[in-house]
Amino acid sequence: MDMLMFQLQRQNSTPLYKQLYKEIKQAIISGKISVDTKLPSKRKLAEFLDISQTTVELAYGQLVAEGFIESRARKGFYAQPVEELAYLDMPQDEPLANERLEYRYDFNPGKIDTHSFPFSTWRKLSKVVLDEINHELLLTGHPQGDEALRHEISRYLFQSRGVVCSAEQIIIGSGTEQLMPLLIRLLDKTVVFGFENPGYPLTHSIFAHHDRKAVPISIEDDGINVMELEASEVDIAYVTPSHQFPTGSVLSATKRAQLLNWAAAKPERYIIEDDYDSEFRYTSRPIPALQSMDLSGRVIYISTFSKSLMPSLRLAYMVLPKRLLRAYQRTFLHYSSSVPRMDQQLVSEFMKEGHFSRHLNRMRKLYKKKLEHLTSLLLLFAPAVTVSGQQAGMHIVLTIQTSITERELVERAKHAGIRVFGLGSYDVEGKTVSPPQIVLGFGGLTEDEIEQGILQLMECWNIPLKKAVHPKR
Numbered sequence: 052m053d054m055l056m057f058q059l060q061r062q063n064s065t066p067l068y069k070q071l072y073k074e075i076k077q078a079i080i081s082g083k084i085s086v087d088t089k090l091p092s093k094r095k096l097a098e099f100l101d102i103s104q105t106t107v108e109l110a111y112g113q114l115v116a117e118g119f120i121e122s123r124a125r126k127g128f129y130a131q132p133v134e135e136l137a138y139l140d141m142p143q144d145e146p147l148a149n150e151r152l153e154y155r156y157d158f159n160p161g162k163i164d165t166h167s168f169p170f171s172t173w174r175k176l177s178k179v180v181l182d183e184i185n186h187e188l189l190l191t192g193h194p195q196g197d198e199a200l201r202h203e204i205s206r207y208l209f210q211s212r213g214v215v216c217s218a219e220q221i222i223i224g225s226g227t228e229q230l231m232p233l234l235i236r237l238l239d240k241t242v243v244f245g246f247e248n249p250g251y252p253l254t255h256s257i258f259a260h261h262d263r264k265a266v267p268i269s270i271e272d273d274g275i276n277v278m279e280l281e282a283s284e285v286d287i288a289y290v291t292p293s294h295q296f297p298t299g300s301v302l303s304a305t306k307r308a309q310l311l312n313w314a315a316a317k318p319e320r321y322i323i324e325d326d327y328d329s330e331f332r333y334t335s336r337p338i339p340a341l342q343s344m345d346l347s348g349r350v351i352y353i354s355t356f357s358k359s360l361m362p363s364l365r366l367a368y369m370v371l372p373k374r375l376l377r378a379y380q381r382t383f384l385h386y387s388s389s390v391p392r393m394d395q396q397l398v399s400e401f402m403k404e405g406h407f408s409r410h411l412n413r414m415r416k417l418y419k420k421k422l423e424h425l426t427s428l429l430l431l432f433a434p435a436v437t438v439s440g441q442q443a444g445m446h447i448v449l450t451i452q453t454s455i456t457e458r459e460l461v462e463r464a465k466h467a468g469i470r471v472f473g474l475g476s477y478d479v480e481g482k483t484v485s486p487p488q489i490v491l492g493f494g495g496l497t498e499d500e501i502e503q504g505i506l507q508l509m510e511c512w513n514i515p516l517k518k519a520v521h522p523k524r
Contacts, residue, residue, distance in 0.1 A: 057075075075110065076119050087129055090130065092127060154465075154470040156504030192392045196368070200402075203399050204218075214340050220372075226366075231254065242263075242287055243265070243283075245266055245285030245287065245288045250479075266285060268285070273300060277310055293340070294442070298440060300440065322341065332443040333443060334441075348374060351369060351375065352369060354368060425447070425493050428501070446494075447493070451488070455512065457473040457488065461489070475487075
């Protein structure tokens with residue numbers, strides 16, 4: 052059903068059947084759905100798009116009425132040739148938005164240091180994996196992901212994060228955005244999700260796209276506002292406790308206990324722990340995962356290799372509590388893993404031979420050095436600029452003492468060829484604070500680029516040096 056990968060906007064005022072009708076109609080007009088192609092049955096398409104059969108029936112009915120598809124008795128629905136239609140409301144071409152700017156200095160928090168990746172090691176292991184003796188990797192493997200990789204992940208999680216789980220509890224998927232919808236479908240449709248605000252934008256949209264009720268819960272200096280959570284109708288809390296995104300706050304020990312007690316209070320409650328960049332902590336030993344403290348099986352642990360290896364790998368995993376695992380295996384019995392087995396085997400070998408732990412140690416030192424250089428530069432602009440969230444991860448938050456708004460700071464940086472992000476852009480209600488706060492990623496820049504980028508950033512913001520001392524150029 053690749054041809055019907057439509058993005059239906061559930062929060063849109065346009066009914067879903069009209070959206071689906073327009074999407075299929077345009078796909079036929081553009082040739083994406085070729086003439087005489089059989090469309091999926093109403094049941095299959097409804098299941099695939101997670102909508103009702105009535106919605107599909109209404110859309111198909113309108114398409115039949117207009118002659119875009121034909122219903123054939125006991126056979127199904129087939130696309131018709133558009134040249135035989137009397138009238139086609141072909142959409143007018145719209146100019147493409149020219150947002151693909153080339154920034155001289157990109158402080159994107161999602162970027163990593165690509166120059167320090169162990170390409171030679173990866174290449175050697177690739178040759179080992181791509182061998183005729185591994186011919187079975189050409190076949191579909193275990194639906195939860197290859198057991199060898201799940202075993203390595205479980206071992207790594209126990210040693211580094213204190214997560215206690217078996218390989219059987221791990222589900223491999225192509226990114227958090229693929230695992231989260233599976234998890235949402237696994238849970239009852241009536242449950243209410245709660246997410247951190249400000250927080251990870253993709254999560255907000257995933258809940259909306261799957262027609263699930265979700266409410267924002269505010270963030271305090273030591274993590275999610277547990278009192279606000281307890282006063283809400285939330286059943287499933289999505290949190291980033293080890294390094295909250297984007298504020299960088301760390302969930303305090305007290306709040307960890309409160310959050311676990313909140314989850315244990317009712318049988319339908321769970322916590323989704325997104326541990327997206329826990330590998331990189333600089334001020335002390337890594338904080339154990341929330342899952343490691345969970346005695347009642349209420350934490351669903353999710354993480355990814357995007358920061359530790361590469362974003363393009365598209366490999367993430369989640370650890371399900373045992374009672375949810377049984378439901379998952381029943382619900383998704385016929386699913387196949389969405390990650391190529393060659394990639395899974397390659398990562399498995401990389402971990403098994405100790406390359407992963409060595410790579411993490413090397414990158415942790417590298418990122419710490421970049422962070423120290425960045426914060427030392429910013430000290431030159433204190434007290435106009437203060438830093439927070441620097442205990443872990445690959446981004447920090449700047450608080451700017453200025454009369455300029457957050458939006459204007461971002462725009463000024465953009466015109467200077469520098470990419471930064473306002474903290475308010477991660478707030479679902481669009482709220483900004485005063486003084487303004489800016490999210491600054493440093494992983495993808497060299498130390499020289501960080502230095503030049505910060506100096507030019509402060510210049511375009513009209514923030515002077517604290518004293519007549521200039522960093523080395």
